[in-house]
Every structure is written in structure tokens, then in C-alpha cells.
Amino acid sequence: MNAFRKNIPDKTFAKLNNNGDFTRLAVSPGIINKHYSPAQFQTIAKVVGETGAIKYSASYSIILSIPTVDVTDATKELQDAGLYVAKQGSSVAMKACDFCDGDKMEAAPITEQLYHSLEGLTVPTRLRLNVNGCASACYNAVYDDIGLVYQKDSFDVYLGAVPMGPNAQAGTLFAKRVGVEHIEDFLKQIIELYKEHARPNEPFYKFYRRTNSEDYWEMLKSKTIKTGV
Numbered sequence: 001m002n003a004f005r006k007n008i009p010d011k012t013f014a015k016l017n018n019n020g021d022f023t024r025l026a027v028s029p030g031i032i033n034k035h036y037s038p039a040q041f042q043t044i045a046k047v048v049g050e051t052g053a054i055k056y057s058a059s060y061s062i063i064l065s066i067p068t069v070d071v072t073d074a075t076k077e078l079q080d081a082g083l084y085v086a087k088q089g090s091s092v093a094m095k096a097c098d099f100c101d102g103d104k105m106e107a108a109p110i111t112e113q114l115y116h117s118l119e120g121l122t123v124p125t126r127l128r129l130n131v132n133g134c135a136s137a138c139y140n141a142v143y144d145d146i147g148l149v150y151q152k153d154s155f156d157v158y159l160g161a162v163p164m165g166p167n168a169q170a171g172t173l174f175a176k177r178v179g180v181e182h183i184e185d186f187l188k189q190i191i192e193l194y195k196e197h198a199r200p201n202e203p204f205y206k207f208y209r210r211t212n213s214e215d216y217w218e219m220l221k222s223k224t225i226k227t228g229v
């Protein structure tokens with residue numbers, strides 16, 4: 001098999017849409033779990049069928065191209081197989097490490113709580129929030145819009161990463177040791193600032209880099225300190 005030049009996909013999303021109407025679904029075994037079961041792979045193969053396509057992505061999910069007319073049924077079938085189908089569009093999208101395949105679950109309950117309260121909130125452009133369960137941060141939280149790195153009952157919060165392109169850069173440490181009891185409210189305030197002050201369709205990193213000397217960021221930080229976090 002040729003792993004390079006001769007191995008070009010013939011079912012890219014663009015090629016498929018030249019001959020039909022296809023929709024992409026981002027599918028994964030869960031926010032934390034990264035292990036697919038054989039039965040889940042069989043379901044994926046079934047819903048994609050002969051016409052669609054399967055591709056792996058850089059964001060811990062598999063991208064399925066499905067004929068748009070079949071998307072509702074396909075989504076239900078995937079969910080019935082225990083798969084997580086990510087919401088699309090301009091909303092908060094949660095990611096997380098696999099907590100060492102479930103061996104280091106200290107931050108899992110708060111991650112689930114954050115998922116229920118933040119995932120899907122409408123924002124100017126898609127906002128990726130990545131939770132990593134220890135200081136190793138091996139799932140690259142600091143390269144997402146909001147990176148949370150867990151350390152003993154608290155999170156270090158990184159903002160402003162440029163996730164790709166020639167100027168790609170990790171985010172910078174915005175707040176250190178925000179207690180788990182405060183993190184949800186803290187993140188909600190960051191999201192509110194983004195909604196309130198961003199230009200139309202402004203990505204989070206551009207917004208943060210343009211505004212990071214504004215008083216409201218300092219106020220947010222000092223409020224954190226005042227609450228004794």
C-alpha cells in the first residue's frame with residue numbers, strides 16, 4: 001500500500017457534494033472515553049453505507065459524511081449505539097482527555113458538570129473548551145480556545161491559543177488554581193464577555209488578543225482572587 005502520493009481519498013466531502021447533498025457528523029465514544037467497540041464500528045459502517053465516507057479528525061472524533069436526507073435516522077442509530085454525536089455550529093464544544101483511560105478520574109465529575117451547563121451555549125463562533133485531568137496536559141488543552149488543566153481541586157485556565165496556521169501558539173495562563181467550586185461560574189463569565197464584546201464571527205483567540213488589556217479581564221481575575229480561589 002502506498003501511504004503517500006498515490007493514496008488520495010476519492011470520497012472527500014467536497015467530491016461527495018459535487019454529486020449529492022451530504023452532511024458531516026462528528027462522532028466519538030464519549031467526551032472522556034476514546035475507545036470504540038466493534039459493534040459501534042459496525043453501526044458507523046452501516047449508517048455510512050456505500051455512498052458516504054469516514055475520516056478521522058484532529059479533535060478526538062471521527063467525521064462521517066452522510067447523505068443529508070438520512071441524517072436524522074443516522075444520528076439516532078449512532079446515539080442508540082452509545083456514540084456521542086457532537087452538536088455543530090457556533091456553540092461551545094467540550095473536549096477532554098481520557099483521564100488515563102479512566103484510571104485518573106478525579107476531574108471527571110466536574111468535567112461532566114461543565115458539559116451539562118456549557119456545551120451548546122451559543123457564541124459568536126465555535127468555542128472549544130478542553131479539560132485535561134492533570135498537569136501533563138497530554139491532550140493539549142493549552143492549544144484550544146479555553147484550556148483547563150486540573151491540579152488538586154482546581155484548574156489553571158489558559159486563554160488565547162491560536163490553534164492552527166503559521167502563527168499557531170499555545171494559550172497563555174490567565175488564571176491559576178481556580179477552585180472546582182468556582183470554575184463553572186468563572187467560565188460562564190468568560191463566555192459572557194466573549195458574547196458581549198466580540199465582533200461578529202470573531203474567533204475567540206482574536207477576540208482575546210484584541211481585548212486582553214481591557215479592564216473587564218482584570219476585574220474577572222481580581223474577582224477570582226477576592227473569592228479566595
Ligand code: SF4
Nearest residue numbers: 097100133134137138
Ligand atoms: S492529561 Fe493527565 S489525566 Fe489526562 S490523559 Fe493525560 S496524563 Fe492522563
